[in-house]
Amino acid sequence: MLKITSLVKRYGSGDPVLKNLDLEIAEETVVSIIGSSGAGKSTLLRCINRLVEPTSGSIVLNGTELTTLNRAGLRGARRKIGMVFQGFNLVDRLTVMENVQSGRLGVLPTWRAVMRKYPKEDIRRAYELMERVGIARYANKRADELSGGERQRVGVVRALMQEPEILLADEPTASLDPKTSEQIMQLLRDLAREFSLPVLINIHNTTEAKEYTDRIVGMRYGRIIFDAAPEALDREAMDRIYSGTPAAERGEYTPDPSFAVAAS
Numbered sequence: 563m564l565k566i567t568s569l570v571k572r573y574g575s576g577d578p579v580l581k582n583l584d585l586e587i588a589e590e591t592v593v594s595i596i597g598s599s600g601a602g603k604s605t606l607l608r609c610i611n612r613l614v615e616p617t618s619g620s621i622v623l624n625g626t627e628l629t630t631l632n633r634a635g636l637r638g639a640r641r642k643i644g645m646v647f648q649g650f651n652l653v654d655r656l657t658v659m660e661n662v663q664s665g666r667l668g669v670l671p672t673w674r675a676v677m678r679k680y681p682k683e684d685i686r687r688a689y690e691l692m693e694r695v696g697i698a699r700y701a702n703k704r705a706d707e708l709s710g711g712e713r714q715r716v717g718v719v720r721a722l723m724q725e726p727e728i729l730l731a732d733e734p735t736a737s738l739d740p741k742t743s744e745q746i747m748q749l750l751r752d753l754a755r756e757f758s759l760p761v762l763i764n765i766h767n768t769t770e771a772k773e774y775t776d777r778i779v780g781m782r783y784g785r786i787i788f789d790a791a792p793e794a795l796d797r798e799a800m801d802r803i804y805s806g807t808p809a810a811e812r813g814e815y816t817p818d819p820s821f822a823v824a825a826s
């Protein structure tokens with residue numbers, strides 16, 4: 563369970579770009595975050611793994627408060643947060659297996675990672691996961707020999723190698739063609755179920771958000787102004803989410819009661 567309370571992020575001395583956000587996400591729930599460019603979607607994701615330092619508020623992942631962790635604590639917590647990126651973030655000249663094993667960095671002693679002496683158990687797990695997502699036959703290929711969809715599958719397996727407690731996906735399908743995008747969204751949804759993982763996806767494609775996620779959170783200039791099941795994302799809701807300007811933003815957040823404790 564991820565529980566965010568009163569989260570504020572201000573860059574420098576400007577207006578906050580996250581304004582007192584509250585959000586709870588239960589296990590196995592796939593949540594899309596949608597909203598205009600600049601609404602604060604990436605900032606929210608980055609606050610969770612503290613690539614961006616929250617200004618105030620609380621982020622608790624399965625009982626661990628993330629906002630106050632020291633450097634060592636943060637290293638440990640980041641292992642529990644799997645990330646999937648728009649640009650895949652693979653090392654092109656390394657093999658699929660080497661990329662996948664980099665998900666174990668921070669768990670393995672550095673010498674093992676440098677020497678590429680992966681423990682047997684990690685190799686076994688990597689093959690199992692690669693098999694699961696359909697890329698096992700590419701294990702020894704260089705990452706840059708793969709298609710976009712295959713590369714994103716490598717990114718997903720790398721995240722799963724961390725044995726994460728949550729998956730954060732920052733526009734995971736934005737670089738992919740429509741059919742491949744759908745396959746990746748379907749995969750994320752299936753994996754959420756299989757691994758009992760909450761999955762939080764920052765996404766621009768509202769059709770995919772509606773089709774493949776359990777819940778949609780609509781942000782407008784730092785506030786959550788929509789939080790409901792995909793069926794509720796009608797034209798009027800879309801207009802509210804994608805309208806306005808930062809200066810005109812005065813919206814109140816009224817959560818859908820059916821998601822009071824996020825689909826748990």
Ligand SMILES: Nc1ncnc2c1ncn2[C@@H]1O[C@H](COP(=O)(O)OP(=O)(O)OP(=O)(O)O)[C@@H](O)[C@H]1O
Pocket residue numbers: 573579597598599600601602603604605606
């Ligand atoms: N490092 C930064 N320093 C200063 N301002 C920033 C920084 N990162 C983001 N911002 C600002 O914060 C606001 C929210 O940006 P953010 O990237 O979180 O929005 P977004 O909803 O993810 O947008 P997009 O859909 O375009 O990725 C924007 O006004 C942006 O300019």
